[in-house]
Amino acid sequence: MVLFLQILGSATVLLGLACLSASAFIWHKHGARTGLWETSVQTTREIPIVEEMPELGFQQQVVWEEKLVLGIETPIAGAMIFIVSILTSLVLFYLSSKIAKKMVE
Amino acid sequence: MRNFILTLFLSTGLGLAAKPIKFDFKDPKNVNNVIFQMDAPLESINGSGDGISGTVHFDPNDPSSTQGTILLDSASLHVGNPVLKEHIHGSDWMNVKKYPTISFKLSKLENIRKKGIDVFADAKGKMTIRNVTIEMIAPIRITYLKGLLEKRNRVAGDLLVIRSKFIVKRDDFGIRAGEKLEKVANQIEISLNVAGAAPSN
Numbered sequence: 001m002v003l004f005l006q007i008l009g010s011a012t013v014l015l016g017l018a019c020l021s022a023s024a025f026i027w028h029k030h031g032a033r034t035g036l037w038e039t040s041v042q043t044t045r046e047i048p049i050v051e052e053m054p055e056l057g058f059q060q061q062v063v064w065e066e067k068l069v070l071g072i073e074t075p076i077a078g079a080m081i082f083i084v085s086i087l088t089s090l091v092l093f094y095l096s097s098k099i100a101k102k103m104v105e
Numbered sequence: 106m107r108n109f110i111l112t113l114f115l116s117t118g119l120g121l122a123a124k125p126i127k128f129d130f131k132d133p134k135n136v137n138n139v140i141f142q143m144d145a146p147l148e149s150i151n152g153s154g155d156g157i158s159g160t161v162h163f164d165p166n167d168p169s170s171t172q173g174t175i176l177l178d179s180a181s182l183h184v185g186n187p188v189l190k191e192h193i194h195g196s197d198w199m200n201v202k203k204y205p206t207i208s209f210k211l212s213k214l215e216n217i218r219k220k221g222i223d224v225f226a227d228a229k230g231k232m233t234i235r236n237v238t239i240e241m242i243a244p245i246r247i248t249y250l251k252g253l254l255e256k257r258n259r260v261a262g263d264l265l266v267i268r269s270k271f272i273v274k275r276d277d278f279g280i281r282a283g284e285k286l287e288k289v290a291n292q293i294e295i296s297l298n299v300a301g302a303a304p305s306n
Contacts, residue, residue, distance in 0.1 A: 035148030038185030042151060047136050049248070049266055049300060050256045056222070057248060057266065060298050061136045062153040064183055071186075072147060 002096045002103070009092035016085025023078025030070040037071040040064040125162035128265040128301030130175060132157065133258060137299040139177055144290035150189065154207075156181030157299055161211065163265050165249050168224045171214045175267075175299065177207040198280055200235060208233045214245070223248050228269065234278040243271035254302050262304035269297040 027033075043065055046058040130137060137157040143150045156178025163171050179201040184190045194201045210233070214226040228245040231238050246268045254262035272292050276282045 033148065036186050036189070039187050040183070040185050042153065042185060049264065050250065050253045053253075053256065056250060056253070059136050059266070059300060060138070060140070060296075062138050062140060062155065064153075064185075069185070 002100045005092050005096035005099070009089035009096065012085045012089040012092065016082040016089075019085070020075075020078040020082040023074045023081075027070055027072075027074040027078075030074075033069065033071050035071050037073055038069045039066065041067045041069055125164040125167075125170060125172075126263060126265075126303045128161045128163060128173075128263075128303045130157055130159045130161065130299050130301040132300060132302075140296040140298070141182075142294040142296075144292070145288060150184060150289065152182060152184035152190075152193070154178070154182040159208070161265065161267070161301055163247070163249065165251070168217050168226065168247065169214050171228075171247070172211055174208055174210045175297070179205055179207050204235045206233075209243075214247075215242070222250070232273065234273070235280060237278045239277050241271070241273075243269050245269045254304060257300070258302055260302070260304045262302060265301040265303070267297065267299050267301070269295075271295055271297075 041064070043063045045061045045063060047061045048054045049056050049059050135155060138153050138155045139157065140151070140153045142152075154177050157175065158178070159174045159176040161171065161173030161175070163173075179199050180194065182190075182193055182199065182201070184193060193199055196203070209228075209230055211228050211230040213229050214224075215229055217224060217226045219225075224247040226245050226247070228243045230241065230243075232241050233239075248264075248266040248268075250264040250266065252261075252263060254260055254264050257264060272294055275289075275291050275293065
């Protein structure tokens, strides 16, 4: 029982660490934006006012493409899971030591 | 008699030339848009609106007499974050159901400067957002392109391009006045980029 709780505690910490690393990695891959999640991305295109006559100037066309871009919530969620896993593992280690003590007595 | 006919012909011709041309800003190519930007602590909020319509009467010989109205369908306002978009469309912010249109009624152009094919001026008019109307002046750049509508829309006629960048304040239009300033700035930077068509038919 003691060993099981200790293994479970260690596994919880490792799982939390994996979540933190994964969330940080994915967030970094999405550009490490400090903004919030976005489900569409703005793309601005320069369209000539008159085709084949760029000397007359351009008009900016805004196009929204449906695409999920992760924001700051992702690493925050990862960090929160990590904290919860640390707290859970502390409880598990505390319980295991308590059980071990009882067994010795 | 010959002189009289010539004078009549010229005056009629000049009279016709002086008539303002009506430009429709409903763009079949769907390029016309308004881009807006607001400062926020994490990241600036960028969005756009493409529901542009309205008409402007422009006289190439007398740009100061330019008049018209540019309308924006407030439900066409879009930002990348869906929750934020819901907030912007919601009753506390733009209330798009109750106030479906944002308008700028241009009454005249002042301080006109011509530079090449462009006319730079200060557009004096009335901006209406959430049923609150405020008189304001916005710097404007107008490009009149005679006979070039055909190359853009495959219809004979003229083109009028209007570009402008200006700032409106949330406070002025009662958009959560004095509230949430730590989350969203009071100033909204607006960039207008529209082309109007005047088919000659």
